[in-house]
Amino acid sequence: MIYSAAYGYPDVDEWLAVALGHKPGHIYSRNTNPTAQAFEEKVRILEGGPAATSFATGMAAISNTLFALLRPGDRIVSVRDTYGGTSKLFLDFLPRIGVQVELRDTADHELIEAAIAEGCRLVYLETPTNPTLKVLDIARLAAAGHDVGAIVVVDNTFATPINQNPLALGADLVIHSATKFLGGHADVLGGVLVGDVENVAAVFHYREITGATLDPMAAYLLIRGMKTLALRIRQQNESALRIARWLEGQPRVEVVHYPGLESHPHHDVAARQMRGFGGVLSFGLAGGLAAVKRVLPRLRLAHRAANLGAVETIAGPPATTSHVECTAEERAAMGIPEGLIRYSVGIEDADDLIADLRQALEAA
Numbered sequence: 001m002i003y004s005a006a007y008g009y010p011d012v013d014e015w016l017a018v019a020l021g022h023k024p025g026h027i028y029s030r031n032t033n034p035t036a037q038a039f040e041e042k043v044r045i046l047e048g049g050p051a052a053t054s055f056a057t058g059m060a061a062i063s064n065t066l067f068a069l070l071r072p073g074d075r076i077v078s079v080r081d082t083y084g085g086t087s088k089l090f091l092d093f094l095p096r097i098g099v100q101v102e103l104r105d106t107a108d109h110e111l112i113e114a115a116i117a118e119g120c121r122l123v124y125l126e127t128p129t130n131p132t133l134k135v136l137d138i139a140r141l142a143a144a145g146h147d148v149g150a151i152v153v154v155d156n157t158f159a160t161p162i163n164q165n166p167l168a169l170g171a172d173l174v175i176h177s178a179t180k181f182l183g184g185h186a187d188v189l190g191g192v193l194v195g196d197v198e199n200v201a202a203v204f205h206y207r208e209i210t211g212a213t214l215d216p217m218a219a220y221l222l223i224r225g226m227k228t229l230a231l232r233i234r235q236q237n238e239s240a241l242r243i244a245r246w247l248e249g250q251p252r253v254e255v256v257h258y259p260g261l262e263s264h265p266h267h268d269v270a271a272r273q274m275r276g277f278g279g280v281l282s283f284g285l286a287g288g289l290a291a292v293k294r295v296l297p298r299l300r301l302a303h304r305a306a307n308l309g310a311v312e313t314i315a316g317p318p319a320t321t322s323h324v325e326c327t328a329e330e331r332a333a334m335g336i337p338e339g340l341i342r343y344s345v346g347i348e349d350a351d352d353l354i355a356d357l358r359q360a361l362e363a364a
C-alpha cells in the first residue's frame with residue numbers, strides 16, 4: 001500500500017509531464033493514488049469495462065456520477081424503490097438544480113419504457129433493489145435508453161460482479177457501494193464506477209475537484225477483502241437461497257423477497273441475467289413492525305445494524321437501514337412495508353442461521 005498525500009519530483013520537466021498527463025504517474029492523492037488505482041483496476045476487470053474510478057463511499061459514486069453528467073433542464077428516468085440515499089438525490093437534491101426526475105413503478109417495465117421513450121439524458125437502474133429485491137431487466141431497459149440516446153447507469157451493489165455484469169447486458173456505467181460485498185468485512189467505506197472512457201473521465205474530473213476521493217488505506221482494505229469475493233459470494237448465494245426457501249414455508253412469514261425463488265415475480269429475468277441470486281433477502285412478518293420488534297432482538301447470530309454484504313449475517317428493518325433517510329410516508333409511497341426484515345446472509349453455517357431464525361420467529 002502506498003499511503004502518501006503527494007508524490008515528489010526532483011525533475012520539474014518530469015513533474016510537468018506527469019501533471020499534464022503525458023507520462024503515467026501520480027501528483028496528489030485527491031486526484032490519483034496507486035493503491036486506489038489497483039482497486040479500480042480489479043473492479044474494472046471484474047465488470048469488463050474500459051475505465052474505472054473510485055470514491056470515498058457508494059453514495060459519493062452515485063452523487064458524483066449524477067452531478068457530473070446531468071445539467072439543469074435534463075430529464076432522468078429511474079424507479080421508485082432505489083436505495084434510500086439515491087431516492088433522496090432524486091426527490092430532493094437533483095430537482096434543486098433543475099433536473100427533472102421521473103420515477104416509475106419498479107415492477108412495471110412497460111411504464112418505465114414509456115417514460116424513457118419520452119426522451120431523457122440518463123436512465124438510472126438498481127437491480128436487485130434494496131430492500132425488496134425487485135429485479136429490472138437490464139438488457140431491455142438499456143435498449144430503451146439507447147433508443148433515445150440516454151446514458152444507462154446500473155447500481156450493481158446487491159448482485160456484485162460475480163453474479164451480474166450490467167455492461168455486458170448493455171449498460172454504459174456500473175456503480176458499486178464497495179462498502180458492501182466488495183469489501184465484505186463491514187470495516188471500510190468505498191465506491192466505484194466502471195464504464196466507457198468518456199463518461200468515467202467526466203465523473204473522475206468532477207470527483208478530483210469536489211474531493212470525494214477513496215482513501216488509500218480504504219483502498220488497501222477493499223483489495224484485501226476482494227481476495228475472497230468469489231468464495232464469499234458462492235457461499236452467500238447458496239445459503240441465501242436455502243434460507244429463502246425455508247422462510248417461505250414458515251407460517252409467521254407473510255412474504256419472502258428473493259430473486260432466486262420461483263415465486264419471485266421476475267425470477268425468469270433474474271435467472272437470465274444473473275449467475276447467482278446474491279446474499280440479501282427480505283421477508284415480511286404477520287403483525288408488522290410490532291412483530292419485527294419482537295423477532296429482531298431474539299436473533300443470536302445476526303448483527304442488528306444498517307449494513308449488508310459482510311461475512312457476518314446482518315438484519316434490520318428498512319426504517320433503520322436502507323431507508324432511514326426517508327419518512328414513513330415516503331417509505332409507504334415506495335411500497336416498503338414497516339413490517340419487513342432485510343436479512344444479509346453471511347458466511348456462517350446455513351443450518352445454524354436457519355436454527356437461529358426458527359427460534360426467533362417463535363416470538364413473532
Ligand SMILES: Cc1ncc(COP(=O)(O)O)c(C=O)c1O
Binds near residue numbers: 179
Ligand atoms: C444498493 C446500494 N447502493 C448504494 C449504497 C450507498 O453506499 P454507501 O453506504 O457506501 O455510501 C447502498 C448502501 O446501503 C446500497 O445498498
